[in-house]
Amino acid sequence: MSAPAIERSTTTTLTPARDGRLVAYTVVTFGVLAAALLMGEAALVPLAIPFALALALGLRRTAPVEVTARVTLFADQVLEGDEVEGLLEMSWSGDFDAHAVIHRLRGITIGARTDFDERVDAIERLEVPFRITAAQWGRHSLGEIWLRLTLPFGLVSWTGRLMVGPSLRVLPGAERLNRLLSPDRSRTAWGVHGSTRLGDGHDFAELRPYVPGDRVRDLNWAATGRHRRPIVNRHHPEVSGDVVIALDARDDGSELARRILTRTARTAWALATMHMRANDRVGLVGLGRSTRWLPPAGGRLAKYMLMETLLGIGGEAADGVTTSRRQVDVPAGALIIGLTPLHDDDTLLTLLRWRARGRSLAVIVIDPDDATAPAATPSERLAARLWGLELDARIAALRRRGVAVVRAPVDGSMGPVISGLRRARQRSGRRVG
Amino acid sequence: MTLRHALAAASVSALAGAVLIALAAGTSPHRVWLGISGLLGVALTFPSLVTDPRDLLPALVFCVPPVIALAGDPGTTWLIGPLAVLLLVGAELGAASWEAEGKRASRGAGVQRTRRIGQLAALSLVGAVAVTFAARLVWLESTVAVVVAAGALAGLAGVTFTPAKR
Numbered sequence: 001m002s003a004p005a006i007e008r009s010t011t012t013t014l015t016p017a018r019d020g021r022l023v024a025y026t027v028v029t030f031g032v033l034a035a036a037l038l039m040g041e042a043a044l045v046p047l048a049i050p051f052a053l054a055l056a057l058g059l060r061r062t063a064p065v066e067v068t069a070r071v072t073l074f075a076d077q078v079l080e081g082d083e084v085e086g087l088l089e090m091s092w093s094g095d096f097d098a099h100a101v102i103h104r105l106r107g108i109t110i111g112a113r114t115d116f117d118e119r120v121d122a123i124e125r126l127e128v129p130f131r132i133t134a135a136q137w138g139r140h141s142l143g144e145i146w147l148r149l150t151l152p153f154g155l156v157s158w159t160g161r162l163m164v165g166p167s168l169r170v171l172p173g174a175e176r177l178n179r180l181l182s183p184d185r186s187r188t189a190w191g192v193h194g195s196t197r198l199g200d201g202h203d204f205a206e207l208r209p210y211v212p213g214d215r216v217r218d219l220n221w222a223a224t225g226r227h228r229r230p231i232v233n234r235h236h237p238e239v240s241g242d243v244v245i246a247l248d249a250r251d252d253g254s255e256l257a258r259r260i261l262t263r264t265a266r267t268a269w270a271l272a273t274m275h276m277r278a279n280d281r282v283g284l285v286g287l288g289r290s291t292r293w294l295p296p297a298g299g300r301l302a303k304y305m306l307m308e309t310l311l312g313i314g315g316e317a318a319d320g321v322t323t324s325r326r327q328v329d330v331p332a333g334a335l336i337i338g339l340t341p342l343h344d345d346d347t348l349l350t351l352l353r354w355r356a357r358g359r360s361l362a363v364i365v366i367d368p369d370d371a372t373a374p375a376a377t378p379s380e381r382l383a384a385r386l387w388g389l390e391l392d393a394r395i396a397a398l399r400r401r402g403v404a405v406v407r408a409p410v411d412g413s414m415g416p417v418i419s420g421l422r423r424a425r426q427r428s429g430r431r432v433g
Numbered sequence: 434m435t436l437r438h439a440l441a442a443a444s445v446s447a448l449a450g451a452v453l454i455a456l457a458a459g460t461s462p463h464r465v466w467l468g469i470s471g472l473l474g475v476a477l478t479f480p481s482l483v484t485d486p487r488d489l490l491p492a493l494v495f496c497v498p499p500v501i502a503l504a505g506d507p508g509t510t511w512l513i514g515p516l517a518v519l520l521l522v523g524a525e526l527g528a529a530s531w532e533a534e535g536k537r538a539s540r541g542a543g544v545q546r547t548r549r550i551g552q553l554a555a556l557s558l559v560g561a562v563a564v565t566f567a568a569r570l571v572w573l574e575s576t577v578a579v580v581v582a583a584g585a586l587a588g589l590a591g592v593t594f595t596p597a598k599r
Contacts, residue, residue, distance in 0.1 A: 021485030050557035
């Protein structure tokens with residue numbers, strides 16, 4: 001997946017900063033020369049000569065340096081794991097030794113690294129092609145681009161941040177799903193969920209005697225034969241509803257957390273796409289360091305907004321950004337689908353709060369049990385067992401309140417998980433389509 | 434041993450060598466105090482190699498007195514110039530070790546830096562020796578001779594190291 005190139009350019013003036021030798025050489029040079037003059041001892045002067053020379057060479061240029069920098073990424077939107085080529089160009093006036101660094105990369109790696117370090121000698125222009133890998137979904141900045149210029153024998157250096165690189169949209173690869181979860185309360189728009197009301201649709205609702213105006217194709221011939229009078233089928237109309245996907249985006253920086261987050265994002269996007277295709281209105285809540293809330297909406301613009309919000313959640317998770325956390329009031333009648341590893345108490349409390357307010361809730365617990373390394377020591381085994389008990393207790397707390405809960409592995413197909421969730425919703429007394 | 438460690442060890446060795454030679458060659462009655470000063474100077478080199486912000490001033494200030502003391506004996510004044518160059522080389526190697534810090538410090542950059550230090554040392558040695566002999570010229574007042582020599586040397590250095598215009 002690719003998109004047109006994006007670039008960002010800037011012009012920055014770097015001011016000189018002194019090296020750790022400058023003051024020492026100055027003090028020795030002038031101190032020794034002063035001592036030679038005061039003592040009338042010319043033999044001392046050769047002691048000052050090497051340091052005076054170093055000063056003369058080191059301070060031959062001290063004016064600020066204007067640097068023009070441009071970063072180009074030859075795609076602005078990729079899938080997780082894709083590679084993107086880029087070009088870093090910098091130019092200035094004069095021959096300097098240059099040391100360029102890109103750091104604070106989040107969700108992106110350059111080769112196998114998470115930063116970039118390039119040193120070259122005595123040039124006026126630096127062009128460095130690079131290749132980055134989109135390691136984690138979300139909207140990620142290329143990082144901060146820093147430059148340090150020095151002169152050969154120089155005692156000052158010019159260092160500064162030139163810019164923050166352009167942003168790259170990294171889309172999560174979608175899970176393949178073929179089942180939908182039915183919203184709690186249908187809206188009047190046509191969709192593919194069954195309704196409690198009667199009307200045109202595919203799902204059978206009841207039989208009733210024929211009345212003038214009924215369609216002939218609705219006649220139930222078997223029932224007509226048994227009752228010896230015309231009997232017709234009634235159907236549920238197919239309508240759409242509101243679905244809110246609650247995404248637990250807490251990331252502790254570990255590889256496992258990243259995998260869980262990737263799984264939740266892929267599943268969220270797949271669910272959102274499926275429900276939107278069914279004319280449902282889909283909303284998104286990001287439950288992470290910050291709360292992101294996109295109210296349910298339908299249509300192409302809503303799908304675009306959903307993707308932007310999802311990428312924003314991923315970017316914040318990767319960057320460790322904390323903005324604001326707040327309670328979200330999900331509309332009544334919307335089905336909330338929670339995607340969470342249930343690692344955090346706050347997530348559990350939020351889900352229980354929604355349930356207490358009468359919201360219909362289904363939760364997919366991303367369980368990393370299979371993905372974690374087996375416990376090697378008794379203390380690790382004990383810790384794993386304790387965590388297993390704690391997770392069971394959290395799931396039981398949700399189930400006691402009528403919440404449909406299923407566990408999903410970190411890897412593998414989500415289709416069976418969605419089927420399991422539908423069955424769990426049926427068991428918990430919720431209506432399914 | 435990493436490049437940084439090698440450069441830092443060379444820096445300490447150069448400064449310690451200059452102090453030891455000065456103490457061995459000198460005839461000052463205050464050699465004990467000069468020795469203490471030199472020892473302190475060498476000891477202060479270590480923090481300058483590891484602490485931030487980098488500062489070579491304390492190390493150099495305490496390493497210089499044993500070399501200054503050589504001026505008291507006409508038979509050893511010729512050593513002042515070469516020992517000053519050794520002090521400069523020690524300081525430059527210390528600064529080079531700062532640059533070599535970090536996992537991706539390039540060995541090529543370290544070699545390049547060492548070569549430049551060699552160039553600077555050679556030029557400084559020529560200058561110091563030239564000033565030493567200029568100060569001994571009988572047809573000029575010694576201070577005037579030093580100023581003339583220093584000016585000529587600065588001019589020479591400027592011509593040598595100014596980058597060519599493109």
